[in-house]
Amino acid sequence: MKNKQVCLASRPSGWVTQENFSLRETDVGEPGSGEVLVRNLYMSVDPYMRGRMNDVKSYIPPFQVGEVLQAGVVGEVVSSRFDGLSEGDHVTGMLGWENYSIADGRLLRKIPGSEAPLSWHLGILGMPGMTAYVGLTKIAAAKKGEQLFVSAASGAVGSVVGQLGKILGCRVAGSAGSDEKVALLTGEFGYDAAFNYKTSESLLQSVKEACPKGVDVLFENVGGEQMEAVLWCMRDFGRIALCGMIADYNAAEPPPGPRGMMLMVGRRITMRGFIVTDHPETCEEYVRKAARWVAEGKLKYRETIAEGVENAPQALIDLLKGGNTGKQIVQLA
Amino acid sequence: MKNKQVCLASRPSGWVTQENFSLRETDVGEPGSGEVLVRNLYMSVDPYMRGRMNDVKSYIPPFQVGEVLQAGVVGEVVSSRFDGLSEGDHVTGMLGWENYSIADGRLLRKIPGSEAPLSWHLGILGMPGMTAYVGLTKIAAAKKGEQLFVSAASGAVGSVVGQLGKILGCRVAGSAGSDEKVALLTGEFGYDAAFNYKTSESLLQSVKEACPKGVDVLFENVGGEQMEAVLWCMRDFGRIALCGMIADYNAAEPPPGPRGMMLMVGRRITMRGFIVTDHPETCEEYVRKAARWVAEGKLKYRETIAEGVENAPQALIDLLKGGNTGKQIVQLA
Numbered sequence: 001m002k003n004k005q006v007c008l009a010s011r012p013s014g015w016v017t018q019e020n021f022s023l024r025e026t027d028v029g030e031p032g033s034g035e036v037l038v039r040n041l042y043m044s045v046d047p048y049m050r051g052r053m054n055d056v057k058s059y060i061p062p063f064q065v066g067e068v069l070q071a072g073v074v075g076e077v078v079s080s081r082f083d084g085l086s087e088g089d090h091v092t093g094m095l096g097w098e099n100y101s102i103a104d105g106r107l108l109r110k111i112p113g114s115e116a117p118l119s120w121h122l123g124i125l126g127m128p129g130m131t132a133y134v135g136l137t138k139i140a141a142a143k144k145g146e147q148l149f150v151s152a153a154s155g156a157v158g159s160v161v162g163q164l165g166k167i168l169g170c171r172v173a174g175s176a177g178s179d180e181k182v183a184l185l186t187g188e189f190g191y192d193a194a195f196n197y198k199t200s201e202s203l204l205q206s207v208k209e210a211c212p213k214g215v216d217v218l219f220e221n222v223g224g225e226q227m228e229a230v231l232w233c234m235r236d237f238g239r240i241a242l243c244g245m246i247a248d249y250n251a252a253e254p255p256p257g258p259r260g261m262m263l264m265v266g267r268r269i270t271m272r273g274f275i276v277t278d279h280p281e282t283c284e285e286y287v288r289k290a291a292r293w294v295a296e297g298k299l300k301y302r303e304t305i306a307e308g309v310e311n312a313p314q315a316l317i318d319l320l321k322g323g324n325t326g327k328q329i330v331q332l333a
Numbered sequence: 334m335k336n337k338q339v340c341l342a343s344r345p346s347g348w349v350t351q352e353n354f355s356l357r358e359t360d361v362g363e364p365g366s367g368e369v370l371v372r373n374l375y376m377s378v379d380p381y382m383r384g385r386m387n388d389v390k391s392y393i394p395p396f397q398v399g400e401v402l403q404a405g406v407v408g409e410v411v412s413s414r415f416d417g418l419s420e421g422d423h424v425t426g427m428l429g430w431e432n433y434s435i436a437d438g439r440l441l442r443k444i445p446g447s448e449a450p451l452s453w454h455l456g457i458l459g460m461p462g463m464t465a466y467v468g469l470t471k472i473a474a475a476k477k478g479e480q481l482f483v484s485a486a487s488g489a490v491g492s493v494v495g496q497l498g499k500i501l502g503c504r505v506a507g508s509a510g511s512d513e514k515v516a517l518l519t520g521e522f523g524y525d526a527a528f529n530y531k532t533s534e535s536l537l538q539s540v541k542e543a544c545p546k547g548v549d550v551l552f553e554n555v556g557g558e559q560m561e562a563v564l565w566c567m568r569d570f571g572r573i574a575l576c577g578m579i580a581d582y583n584a585a586e587p588p589p590g591p592r593g594m595m596l597m598v599g600r601r602i603t604m605r606g607f608i609v610t611d612h613p614e615t616c617e618e619y620v621r622k623a624a625r626w627v628a629e630g631k632l633k634y635r636e637t638i639a640e641g642v643e644n645a646p647q648a649l650i651d652l653l654k655g656g657n658t659g660k661q662i663v664q665l666a
Contacts, residue, residue, distance in 0.1 A: 051599070245595045256589035256591070262556070262581050263606075264605075266391040267606065270603065270604070272604075274601055278601065
C-alpha cells in the first residue's frame with residue numbers, strides 16, 4: 001500500500017509558494033504496540049499553519065524541513081494495536097499531510113456516531129468551533145445586548161463567532177473579503193451588518209456604518225489596518241479577543257501594531273491573546289452545546305473542499321489569501 | 334487680593350511650548366453658598382495633562398482655550414460656606430493652576446493631620462500612588478515570585494510601582510532616562526536591575542539583560558519602542574497594565590503600536606488599559622496601607638519642586654521630556 005505525503009521543502013519568507021512543499025511516496029508501515037494505522041479521510045487547513053512554517057519557538061513546535069507537515073485529520077482505523085480503538089472506528093487527531101498515518105492511540109479521539117458529516121469534526125464541531133466559543137464566551141465574556149465585531153467573519157472561526165454572538169443576544173457585525181462572502185454573512189450566518197474590506201474606501205467609515213453604536217467586543221482574526229479601524233470604534237470597557245492576525249502572517253518582518261493604542265487607556269480596553277487548547281473544559285462544554293445547535297439549525301456551516309493530498313499546499317496558499325469561504329478542508333480519500 | 338492664573342492660550346500640535354499658555358491676574362472672589370475659598374499651596378504636574386490639551390473627548394473633558402488649566406492641588410481653606418470645612422483646614426481636590434481657587438465643598442477632600450509633608454498627598458499618598466497600586470495589584474494581578482518590568486520607573490507612578498513590586502515579592506526591573514535616575518532606581522527604590530533607555534544601543538538587549546527570565550508583568554507608562562522591546566520578552570500568560578504612553582503624547586499623529594503583536598496570541602498575553610478613578614475601593618485600601626509603609630520606610634519618595642504658578646508651564650514641558658525625577662510638583666505659596 002502506497003502513502004502519498006507532503007513535506008516542508010523550505011521555510012517561506014513572506015508569502016507561501018509551491019516551492020516550499022515537496023511530494024513523496026512511501027510504503028505504509030505497520031502499527032507498533034499501542035499504535036493505530038489510520039486511513040486519513042479529511043484534513044484541516046488552518047491559518048496557524050503559516051506560523052509553524054517559521055523556525056520560531058511558539059506554543060506548538062515549528063514544522064521541520066524535510067518532514068511531513070501536520071494537520072488536524074479525521075480518519076478511519078485500518079488496524080489497531082491500541083486497546084479502545086478497533087478497525088472501522090472513526091477518529092480525529094493531529095496527523096500528517098498524507099493518506100495514511102501511524103499514531104499513538106492515546107493521541108486520537110474516537111468520534112461517536114452522529115448525523116453530522118465526518119468533516120465537520122474538523123470545523124464547526126472541532127477546533128475552529130471551540131476557538132470561537134472560548135474566545136467569545138471566556139476570553140471576551142460577550143454579554144446579551146452588546147455590540148460584537150468579527151473580522152474574517154466568514155471563515156471557519158469567524159462564521160461560528162457571529163452565530164454564537166446571535167445566540168448570546170449580541171448585535172453582530174463583521175468584515176470579509178468579497179461581496180459574495182458579505183452576502184453570506186448577512187444571509188445565511190445572520191450577521192446584522194457586514195462590509196467588504198477589500199472594496200472599502202475607508203475602513204474606519206465602514207466600521208462606523210456597520211456599528212453605529214460602537215464596539216463592545218472585537219473578535220480579532222486579522223490584525224493590521226482592519227484591527228486599527230475597529231480599535232478606534234471601541235466603547236469604554238471593551239474587550240478584544242486576539243485569536244489570530246492573518247494580515248501579518250506572510251510579512252517577512254513583524255509589522256507594527258495599530259495606531260492610537262493610547263485609546264486603550266482612556267477607554268479601559270482589555271486585549272487578550274488566547275490558544276484554544278488551554279481551555280479543555282470550555283471546549284467540551286461547546287461540543288455538547290454545538291451538537292444541539294447544529295441539529296436545531298441555529299448554527300450553520302460552510303466548507304470549501306479541495307481534493308487529494310497533493311492539492312493541500314495550494315489550499316493553504318489560497319486560504320492565506322482569503323480564497324476560501326468557511327472552513328477549508330482537503331478530502332484525502 | 335490678587336490671583337495669578339495660567340490659562341490655555343492655544344492647543345499644542347506636537348510638543349507643548351510656552352506659547353500654549355498665558356498668564357493673567359484677577360481679583361480673588363468670594364465663595365458662594367456651599368463653596369470654599371482655598372489658598373493653593375502645591376499643584377501636581379502630570380503626563381495626563383497633555384491629553385487634556387487636545388480637543389478630544391476622553392474620560393475627562395479637554396481643557397478649554399482661554400480658561401484656567403486644572404490640576405490636583407493641596408491647599409488651605411481661607412473661608413468656607415460649606416459645612417464640614419473651616420478656615421485653616423488642609424484640603425485636596427481638582428482645582429486651578431492659580432494661587433486661589435473657589436470650589437464646591439463637596440469636591441474637596443479634607444487631609445487628616447499626619448506626619449507626611451502636605452505635598453505628598455499629590456504623589457505617594459495621592460493619585461500617582463493609587464495608580465501604581467491599582468495597576469499592579471488589580472489590573473495586572475502581580476504575584477510573589479513574578480518578574481516585573483516598569484517603564485518610566487523613576488517617575489511619580491513608576492517609583493511606587495517598583496517598591497510595591499518588592500513588597501509583593503516580585504523581582505523588579507525598570508528603565509529611566511538618565512544614569513542618575515538609574516542609580517536612584519537600584520539604590521533608593523530597591524529595583525533589582527535598571528537601564529538608561531536613552532543610552533541603550535539595543536532596547537531589546539537591555540531588557541533581556543535586565544530581565545534574564547523574561548517578564549510576567551509589564552507596568553507600561555511609556556509606549557513606543559520601549560514597550561515593543563518588553564513585549565518581545567514577555568512570558569506565557571503575561572499581563573500588561575497600560576497606564577500611559579508618554580512617548581506618544583506629543584506626536585501630532587497617533588503613532589503605530591508595537592511590532593509583533595501576534596506574540597500576544599502565542600504567549601496568551603493580556604493588555605489592559607485602566608483609569609485609577611474607576612477603582613475607588615482599591616484606592617482607599619492603598620491609602621491605608623501606604624501611610625503605614627511610608628512610616629515604616631518601606632516606601633520611599635522623591636519630588637522635583639518648581640516655584641510659583643508662573644513656572645508651572647515650564648514644569649509640564651520639562652516633565653513631558655523626562656526632566657523630572659520622581660513626582661513633579663509646583664509650590665504655589
